[in-house]
Amino acid sequence: MSSHSLKTKRRHPNPKTYKREAFQFGHITIEVSTHPEYGKTFALIAGDALQAKDRRPLFTGHITKGMGAQLRKIAAKIDAVEEL
Numbered sequence: 001m002s003s004h005s006l007k008t009k010r011r012h013p014n015p016k017t018y019k020r021e022a023f024q025f026g027h028i029t030i031e032v033s034t035h036p037e038y039g040k041t042f043a044l045i046a047g048d049a050l051q052a053k054d055r056r057p058l059f060t061g062h063i064t065k066g067m068g069a070q071l072r073k074i075a076a077k078i079d080a081v082e083e084l
Contacts, residue, residue: 029055032063039063 018035022045029047034040043057 031057 018033020031020033022029022031024030024047027046027048029045031043031045032040033042040063041060042063043060045057046054049055
């Protein structure tokens with residue numbers, strides 16, 4: 001079960017039991033959720049999709065130890081490429 005599904009968002013549009021945050025990364029929205037039952041998860045969503053049906057998660061997964069370091073490495077690489 002995912003805390004990022006459309007049904008979950010309809011049932012709990014403003015959840016008090018868990019936190020959901022969205023971050024824009026280029027054309028992708030990254031949504032991070034902390035849920036008492038499902039744990040800490042993320043979703044990759046096509047942020048610039050024209051139709052609502054295409055804005056559902058392309059991928060969801062659990063957040064595991066070390067992902068923050070992996071994202072910082074990616075950010076450093078993107079910073080270096082931007083400087084070129």
